[in-house]
Amino acid sequence: MxxxxxxxxxxxxxxxxxxxxxxxxxxxxxxxxxxNTLGRDLPQLTGEPEVGKWYAVDVADTVSSDGSKWQGYFRKGSENKVLLYFYGGGFSVNDFTAARSMDVEGGFYNPRLGKGLNVMTYAIRKWGIGNSADDNMFKDWTFIGVPYCNGDFHAGTGDKEYTALDGSTKTIHYHGYTNYRRLITKIFHYVSSSPNQLVVAGSSAGGFGAAILADDAIELFHNPKNATVLVDSSLLINDHWHDIMANEWKNTKSLQ
The missing domain is CATH 1.20.5 (Single alpha-helices involved in coiled-coils or other helix-helix interfaces)
Incomplete structure (x- = not known):
C-alpha cells in the first residue's frame, strides 16, 4: 500500500x-x-445595576411577534459611552412570510426569544463586540442589546392578521420599534441619556434596524457630538420597502 x-x-x-x-x-x-446562554444564565435587572455586569431586562408592554415575552440585554459601563446593538434574524413582509416563521423548516423570521437569540447574545458578550477583553475598545462602554423577534427590521409599530398554515387566523405583532424605544426608556433610569459617544450598530436584519433607526436613536440620546452608525451585512433590494414599512409593519412616517 x-x-x-x-x-x-x-x-x-x-x-x-x-x-x-x-x-x-x-x-x-x-x-x-x-x-449557558445569555437570557438563561443572566439575572433580571431589578435594582441598581453593577458596572460591568450583564443583565436581562424585562420591559412592560413589549412582545415578540407571536405575542410571547420580550426582553432586552444590558451592561452598564464605567464610561459615559453607549453601544446600541440591534440583532438580526430574518424578516416578514407579507401574509406568506408571516405564516412561515422559523418554527417551520425554511422559515423566514425568528418569532420569539429562544435558543437562536440566546446563543447569539452569548457569542456577542463572550467573543464578539460586547466582550470584556482588554483590547476591546468597547469593554467599558454601556452595552444595550436589542433582540429581534418581530420580523420587521426593528421598525414596526402595529399588528397584522394573517392566515396560518393550518387555515386559522393569527396575528403577527410587528412591535420592533415599540420594543426598542421602551427598552431604551427603561435603561435611562440607570445610565445617562446624554453619552459622550454613541455607536448604533447591527448585522443582517439588525443592520437594517441600525440604518433605519440611526437618526431616531441619535435624537433619543440627545444628539451626542460623537455618533457612529455601523451597518454590517445588510443588503436586500426590493422596490416595495416603503409599502412594506407603511402597510405591513405600520411603521411611523418619521422613519419611512
Missing part, C-alpha cells in the same frame, strides 16, 4: 470518527452551550 493511500485511509477514518461523534453527541454539546 502506498503512503498516499495510507494517508487517505487515515484521513477518512478521522472524518468518520468526527461524523459519528457529531451524530451521537451533537445535540448534547449544543444543549450544553445553550444551557
Amino acid at each position: 502506498t503512503k498516499k493511500k495510507k494517508l487517505i485511509i487515515i484521513l477518512a477514518s478521522i472524518l468518520a470518527v468526527v461524523l459519528i461523534t457529531v451524530a451521537f453527541f451533537g445535540n448534547t454539546i449544543m444543549n450544553a452551550v445553550i444551557g
Whole structure:
C-alpha cells in the first residue's frame, strides 16, 4: 500500500470518527452551550445595576411577534459611552412570510426569544463586540442589546392578521420599534441619556434596524457630538420597502 493511500485511509477514518461523534453527541454539546446562554444564565435587572455586569431586562408592554415575552440585554459601563446593538434574524413582509416563521423548516423570521437569540447574545458578550477583553475598545462602554423577534427590521409599530398554515387566523405583532424605544426608556433610569459617544450598530436584519433607526436613536440620546452608525451585512433590494414599512409593519412616517 502506498503512503498516499495510507494517508487517505487515515484521513477518512478521522472524518468518520468526527461524523459519528457529531451524530451521537451533537445535540448534547449544543444543549450544553445553550444551557449557558445569555437570557438563561443572566439575572433580571431589578435594582441598581453593577458596572460591568450583564443583565436581562424585562420591559412592560413589549412582545415578540407571536405575542410571547420580550426582553432586552444590558451592561452598564464605567464610561459615559453607549453601544446600541440591534440583532438580526430574518424578516416578514407579507401574509406568506408571516405564516412561515422559523418554527417551520425554511422559515423566514425568528418569532420569539429562544435558543437562536440566546446563543447569539452569548457569542456577542463572550467573543464578539460586547466582550470584556482588554483590547476591546468597547469593554467599558454601556452595552444595550436589542433582540429581534418581530420580523420587521426593528421598525414596526402595529399588528397584522394573517392566515396560518393550518387555515386559522393569527396575528403577527410587528412591535420592533415599540420594543426598542421602551427598552431604551427603561435603561435611562440607570445610565445617562446624554453619552459622550454613541455607536448604533447591527448585522443582517439588525443592520437594517441600525440604518433605519440611526437618526431616531441619535435624537433619543440627545444628539451626542460623537455618533457612529455601523451597518454590517445588510443588503436586500426590493422596490416595495416603503409599502412594506407603511402597510405591513405600520411603521411611523418619521422613519419611512
